[in-house]
Amino acid sequence: MFALRQLNLLDTSPSESFDRITRMASQLFGLPIAAVSLTDENRQWFKSRVGVDQWEIPRGTAPCADVCDSSQILIIPDLLASNCYRNSYLANSGIRFYAGTASDARGYTLGAMCVLGTQPREVSEQEQATLYDLAAMVMAQIELQHAFGRIDPLTGLSNxxxxxxxxxxxxxxxxxxxxxxxxxxxxxxxxxxxxxxxxxxxxxxxxxxxxxxxxxxxxxxxxxxxxxxxxxxxxxxxxxxxxxxxxxxxxxxxxxxxxxxxxxxxxxxxxxxxxxxxxxxxxxxxxxxxxxxxxxxxxxxxxxxxxxxSLDLDAHYQRRFTLLGDISRATKTSTSFIWSSSHASPLTNESAWGRKHCCAGNTQPWVTYRLANLFH
Missing domain, CATH: 3.30.70.270 (Reverse transcriptase/Diguanylate cyclase domain)
Structure with missing residues (x-):
């Protein structure tokens, strides 16, 4: 439980990085349901899932909880034929087939990579190897996110x-x-x-x-x-x-x-x-x-x-920012503006030159005066 809490995974938002793996699992096994589960004290919570609406189910009689406890692969060809799982939450929800293997991180089993179906079936050795590989991809993604700063340690949210x-x-x-x-x-x-x-x-x-x-x-x-x-x-x-x-x-x-x-x-x-x-x-x-x-x-x-x-309001701020930067440079290089005509400044009652900016267009003399004074 300590390792699970340290990783800040429980009750976090859906992640495309994990959803991509569960979609792949569903397609490879030809099954409607796949999930990455994490098991805490009293529930099995899904970090990612395909084909189900629930985000969590009770831990009691949950196959993923047994995978977490044993750190071994678990295959149940038919839940209704199993003395242990025929009355489980999954069986009562219409699930007949389950296969899951442990997801390990930092030496601890945190949950399982699992696939489920509504019809009984068997699992080949090649499919078991595929399930192991998918579980390894899940844990590599968890370690990658933490190693490369994708998770904010303060809130546990993605950054x-x-x-x-x-x-x-x-x-x-x-x-x-x-x-x-x-x-x-x-x-x-x-x-x-x-x-x-x-x-x-x-x-x-x-x-x-x-x-x-x-x-x-x-x-x-x-x-x-x-x-x-x-x-x-x-x-x-x-x-x-x-x-x-x-x-x-x-x-x-x-x-x-x-x-x-x-x-x-x-x-x-x-x-x-x-x-x-x-x-x-x-x-x-x-x-x-x-x-x-x-x-x-x-x-x-x-x-x-x-x-x-607002695009219009944003354009206003972008234009003002451009003018401010170019006026600062123009005081040294005189390349951003060209002289256009003479006007009387409403601020000083004295003659002032209006300027034309190469990108922002005509600027009123008092605008040029006001902006330019920010740099003096």
Missing amino acids: RHQFAEDLQDMERDTPKGQRVAIFTEVVHASELSTLHRTMGPAFLDELARIAAHCLQQAIGSKSKLYHLGGCQFVHLVNQTSDADLLEEATRLRQALLMLESTRAVPVLVRPTMGIAPFCLSDVTAEDVLRTAHAACLDARQAGKVAGLF
């Missing part, structure tokens, strides 16, 4: 590196797929330094853990939650109407607000949500996170609880 990898997987599977990123900022960045000073870093760590647990419960198993750092999170949902997306974002925000009312956290949190639709083949992970965060910042600035990404 931005895993987000980028998962997005690439989704793009390969459905290149033209439409998704929506919902960005959650539990505490504004400007407030973090104050909380760090008054409450200490341990408080912020605990706040992130509590917020992660709250959001994961509110989202459920339908989506994977990622921790981006601090008190920022993101998850993906399917494309739907703007009204439905705003309603979902508001629902999640309300769940976070309940943390303060139930005294789960000793400070008032003011979560803000950003919503950014995108096509999988058109953007990178960095693009998705930037636009979703921008929507969150725009919503907070406008005093809203949630906001949709």
Whole structure:
């Protein structure tokens, strides 16, 4: 149990890296059900599953629990013909065939890689070898995620590196797929330094853990939650109407607000949500996170609880950023702007030159004056 808790796998979001293995198992065995199970004190929980809706079943009389206890392969050609399993949860659910082998990590058996069917059958030696290989792939994936920093040790959630990898997987599977990123900022960045000073870093760590647990419960198993750092999170949902997306974002925000009312956290949190639709083949992970965060910042600035990404507003900020950078360089090189005409400055009542930017177009003299003064 200690090793299982250390790996922070229980009750985590679905992962495409594991789902790919269970899909492969189902196809190789020609069976409708495959799963990667983890066994704790009183339940068998599925990190990944194909062909079943349940995320967990009771540990009692569960074959995967026996695999975990024995660390051996277990084949049950017909559950109804077995004295041990004929009255098990699986048998009562219509399962007739089971084959599973142990998934070992750090010298401990954590669960099983298993395949199941609704008809009795046998397993060949070659199929047993395939099951061993699939179980080894599962454990290699677990070790890989931890070795290469794909899991956030603070919250147990996948991090931005895993987000980028998962997005690439989704793009390969459905290149033209439409998704929506919902960005959650539990505490504004400007407030973090104050909380760090008054409450200490341990408080912020605990706040992130509590917020992660709250959001994961509110989202459920339908989506994977990622921790981006601090008190920022993101998850993906399917494309739907703007009204439905705003309603979902508001629902999640309300769940976070309940943390303060139930005294789960000793400070008032003011979560803000950003919503950014995108096509999988058109953007990178960095693009998705930037636009979703921008929507969150725009919503907070406008005093809203949630906001949709605006191309027009983003273009405004991009243009201003370009102008600021180029004006700074122009003061030294005079290459980014060209003189166009003379006007009277409304700020100084003196003659001022308007300029034309090579990319941003015409700029009013008072805009040039105001931006340029930021560098003097």
